[in-house]
Amino acid sequence: MWTALVLLVVLAAFGVWLGVRAFEAKAGLEQARDSAQQAKDALMQGDTDEASRFAKEAQSHAEAAHAATNSIPWNVVSAVPWLGSPFKTGKAISDVVVGLIADVLKPSTDVGLALSPNRLYADGRVDIQLLRSEQPRLAALSEDAARLNADASVISDPGYLSLLREARSQLQEQTSQLADLLGNTALAAHLVPAMTGADGPRTYFMGFQTNAEARGTGGLLGGFGILRFDNGIATFDDLGKNTELAGAVADVDLGSEFNQQYGFTNPKTDFRNSNLSPHFPYAAQIWKSMWAQRSGLDVDGVVAIDPVALSYVLGAVGPVTMPDGEVITKDNVVELTESTAYIRFPEDQVARKNYLQDIAGEVVKKVTGKVESPRALLDALGKAVGERRIAVWSSSRADQQLLEQTPLAHVVPDDAAPFAGVIINNLGGNKMDYYLEREIEYAADGCDADTRMSTVTVRLKNTAPPDAQLPDYVAGTAGLSQDIPFDVPSGTMVSSVRLIGTSGASLVSALANGERVPVFTGGERGHPTFEIQVLIPPGQSGELSFRLSEPTSPGAARVPIQPLVDDVTPKVSVPECAD
Template sequence: MHIFSRRPSGHDADGADDAVRDTDEGAGLWQRREVRIAALATVLVSTGFVCWLGIRAVEAKSALEHARSGAQQVKEALMQGDTDAAVEAAERTYAQASAARSAAHSLPWNVAASVPWLGSPLKTTQEISDVVLNLAADVLKPAAQVGTVMSPNSLFQDGRLDVGVLRAKQPALSAIADSAARLDMDAAAISEPAYLGPVGDARAALQDQTSDVAEMLENTALAAQLAPSMMGADGPRTYFMGFQTNAEARGTGGLLGGFGVLRFNDGRFTVDDLGANTELDKPFTPIDLGPEYNEQYGFTNPTTDFRNSNQSSHFPYAAQIWRSMWKQQTGMTVDGVVAIDPVALSYILGAVGSITMPDGEKITKDNVVELTESTAYQRFPDDQTARKRYLQDIANEVVKKMSKPVESPRKLLDALGRAVSEGRIAVWSADAEDQTLLEKTPLAHIVPDDAAPYAEVIVNNLAGNKLDYHLTRDIEYVADQCVGDTRMSTVTVRLTNTLGENPSLPEYVAGSMGLRQDIPVTLPNGTMLTSVRLLATQGAELVGATANGDRTPVLTSSERGHPGFEVQVAIPPNQSGELQFRLSEPTAAGSPRVPVQPLVDEVSPRISVPECSR
């Protein structure tokens, strides 16, 4: 038996099948068309988004570059005293910074920046734009406005600093400096991009720029705090002014060769004629600068003998000694002490112009150092009184030149600033509040009492001659990476006696009169006999020291928490010597510092010390 299924006639069945197939095919075509349309729309939207983001990126990049350039123009204009240019540049910078931030915080940028890892450079750029805008709004624009009344040409006229204006603008300057310091911290906190080197470079450039601006404004605010009181805004101030002869090296620069009294009254200054160091001739009563100082220097009678009064590089020690000597010599109690050297005089002459001595001799920025540190000793080989009078006359003429109207106050302030940065002008105040502020600046010339990496090389002339005019120095400080509690470091000092062989110089220039009589040593004429002392990082320990590659004995001491390591060397004419101190020092936080003792030569220490974070 067969069983058959029931179905319609063949025509009707085929028609039904065709209808079903047509419907399915139509639906499939429509679905595929929807997918293509959606895909096309996605591509179009994505392309538009990328293009939009790209346009905003170009806008942000261009605006940020112009803003950073404008910020530098503001700084340079302020430094040059061109206040109109500073105001214009500040306005341009603000406009560019606003455009950059607007582009960097646009919708496509915000969306893209939120993508993990891929959005990292965009997030960094947003942070950069925020800092640049705040820098323009909170620092550059107000600084330019204050600068309109504080340009050097208006502040310093006819030998007088307008201390009234400086004091009136001090609160505004301090507020701007605080804003700059805050933005410097914000810039330091900008996240490092996960990739895209140019964004990382822009981040680093901005961090350097904000750091420079913050430092400049901090120094300006400090000057506005210090200058009025120290320059006689509240009544006359007097300072002992020591003229250091760095042809005979001492810790603060050079031997105290002459002195005068610097007077300030309402921003105007005068200087009493300089006197010779031999006028400090009383049997002085010593002063107590503490057991550490006495242990290191006491055997040389530094507080009663001006020749040994500034062996330490910590200027407040020398200042207090000189103030005490002057009080005992004259009965005058000065408000502070200032030190200056012939190289600083050369910078000043470069700003105010040359001077002409009564006999017609012309003293310029190019010859004043050689005349005072070398030529004078040969010109007056047997007449010390005449030589000292000659040096005093030069210094007096330079000071008189400064007190008269100068063509460019900006150049004079730049010259003084350079001398201060090199330690060639140092200042100490008997007023505790002023001294606290001074110690935030290079003017104080102090040995810092902190734990950051430190290497200061201090030279003291032991022979009592004037040969350090011919001394050149090379200093290098290197250290290992920041691994562990301590790391190894090396300080290398190279000294060269550039004096030619067989020098024909007076005995007091090239001899060894300062050598102790009980030391049976005979040195060739022109030989440098020098104490070389390294003040190292607090907590550092000496592993070993060498002189020209051979192990050498070392005298140890301490000063203001820093360990001291001293080697005494003799360097004949036209020869060099190398000392190397190998140390184990703490991996302390902070930037490494290598202060340079202000002698005749210029030294640029080489520093290869990684900065540790702890």
């Protein structure tokens, strides 16, 4: 009896000891998380002193949690099968958190001080030597973040304690995002100096896409200019209208698959159809070749941007004033360039193109001049990149290989992971896509079999009022063949809706508003494509549904959003399968 009593006392004391350590671990991890978030916020705002202080606090709290999860009672319980599962998970979580703060967060504050936007970009010049000098540290941070992300990804399931399961999932998501961010930052530090003239002048064809008329890369090529970099200093000239490329022939070989998918539209001889594919390197090579034929200048790369991205930039650098006194702001630039200009110049297309060209030129001039808040400009550009509104291609194979590891490249990936790219091309030759609203959903079954069923749903709405008095250039259908045996009402969207599916997927059925419809099939970089052509009158909407059988491929599902006027967040319900 005395032995049993002593044993109970020992067990009770052990339980109290373990409970205290568990409380210390929980409190330490929560406080470390809060301090780390404050450090991150301060770093993003350029307050490196506060970022350093919060990083030290985060490290102190994380080390306290780490000590608790490596204590004697914690290690004893962790070794017990099943019962110890949550404790083993908690120990692994604290190990990763300590590593993140010591190896990534704290060093990041030092790099953040060195690469503050005010030092990195001033008076229209990128300090490329500073960026190059910090590239090794950024590469080391990226490697550490990738290592810790790998450690987080293999943290075991906590078993019966759901609270820790949620903490594990949050940590895995955060480390993945951090690894991606630092990986892209390290790539940028490697790429930017060379691409902005550190090793000699670079020139870029800069295309302005009019996404009121949808194309695969975003919108119709509406105008262009030549962006030049020399030792980090940017200049902009040779502004031109898209009609200056009329009659130019692109001397590029994009492969038999491209020719089969797009050749009938003459993309290499008609600039209007040069970017039907969402794979930006195709359009970039065509534009580069066309401009070389027209001007004799062989550019080093191609950049594309749209009016929504320009609105973000104007929000950072302030409005521009046109020669006639009109003020272009972040609030009116999209409407002016995508809608008002067509109403203001309903017949005089040359005047309209000159007007749009002048706006683009004034914005670029302001960006390449003195900027009061480089941080705001970098944030605006980052937002535009995140929404796929800026695309970049380089003629340097080495640079392009690095670009394709970033969101700037806009490539259709040639791998087997789940994929659903919904691409809209305007068939009417009008500007009705300014009024387009989209919803996109991608759902799939589980990972139990070699194949699974999936469904991609696309909802489209024409928000133009039925009684709107729009010019024929905006609401007409000049792009349609005259042989079509029926009339299309003014303001109707005539669109090609093409789904680029997972590699190896096959179409089971395709429905438009619940009824079966004809589908044109093809291929894009190893992916099957399924196209439906639709008409949507003003004020009406429609729904397309693609039912597929696709391989149960490992990897996270990707649903890239074509950059049009509206802002779309896709709904994705696709389980991520393991190898």
